[in-house]
Amino acid sequence: MKIIGLVGSPRKNGNTDVLLQKALEGAKAQGSDTAIYYLNEENIRGCQACGGCKKVGKCVVEDGLTKIFTAINEADGVILGSPIYFGRFTAQTALFMDRLFGYLKPDFSSSLGKDKKYALIFTQNQPDSTTYTNTIEATTQVLERVGFTSGPKPLVGTGLPNAGMVRENKQLLQNAYDIGLELTRR
Numbered sequence: 001m002k003i004i005g006l007v008g009s010p011r012k013n014g015n016t017d018v019l020l021q022k023a024l025e026g027a028k029a030q031g032s033d034t035a036i037y038y039l040n041e042e043n044i045r046g047c048q049a050c051g052g053c054k055k056v057g058k059c060v061v062e063d064g065l066t067k068i069f070t071a072i073n074e075a076d077g078v079i080l081g082s083p084i085y086f087g088r089f090t091a092q093t094a095l096f097m098d099r100l101f102g103y104l105k106p107d108f109s110s111s112l113g114k115d116k117k118y119a120l121i122f123t124q125n126q127p128d129s130t131t132y133t134n135t136i137e138a139t140t141q142v143l144e145r146v147g148f149t150s151g152p153k154p155l156v157g158t159g160l161p162n163a164g165m166v167r168e169n170k171q172l173l174q175n176a177y178d179i180g181l182e183l184t185r186r
């Protein structure tokens with residue numbers, strides 16, 4: 001299996017990145033090939049609403065997402081991680097999600113391969129994991145609308161105000177690892 005991780009935080013080695021890497025470790029332990037992409041490091045434009053995807057069947061904007069879409073096409077599963085910013089996912093994550101419009105064909109059916117699973121990792125300062133349920137639901141709606149199949153239950157890392165402090169939270173690290181295991185379990 002091939003599993004890719006997409007980090008929607010601008011902070012490399014931040015909480016989202018650490019949890020995503022743990023999840024990929026879990027996937028690797030099951031024999032999967034893994035790769036990680038940092039959305040913040042790519043030159044990415046938002047959806048241009050050009051309609052090109054409805055003519056040629058894929059996103060026609062050529063930028064940092066082009067290689068990520070190629071990786072998604074070749075992957076069996078995708079793990080998307082984002083910190084919560086003002087109650088929602090980051091702008092970097094939003095740019096990526098809008099561009100998934102390219103996976104909807106002219107008749108708005110999905111061109112994403114069958115059984116491509118997704119998992120979600122969110123991080124936040126708030127201690128209550130249900131505070132931003134709406135954001136998690138909005139994210140699952142987009143991913144499932146474009147054709148991803150629901151995987152493990154989303155992981156929410158709470159009480160994480162400072163970069164990388166999740167390293168001290170063994171339970172969250174284990175939960176992230178388990179997401180990778182579950183995503184790749186046949």
Ligand SMILES: Cc1cc2nc3c(=O)[nH]c(=O)nc-3n(C[C@H](O)[C@H](O)[C@H](O)COP(=O)(O)O)c2cc1C
Pocket residue numbers: 009010011013014015016017083084085086087088123124125126160161162163164
């Ligand atoms: C601009 C900004 C807005 C934030 N808004 C929220 C918020 O609304 N609720 C919350 O619980 N945490 C909020 N946070 C805290 C982050 O979600 C939290 O520190 C997270 O662990 C950061 O993840 P990272 O280390 O991967 O960047 C915010 C942080 C920033 C920088």
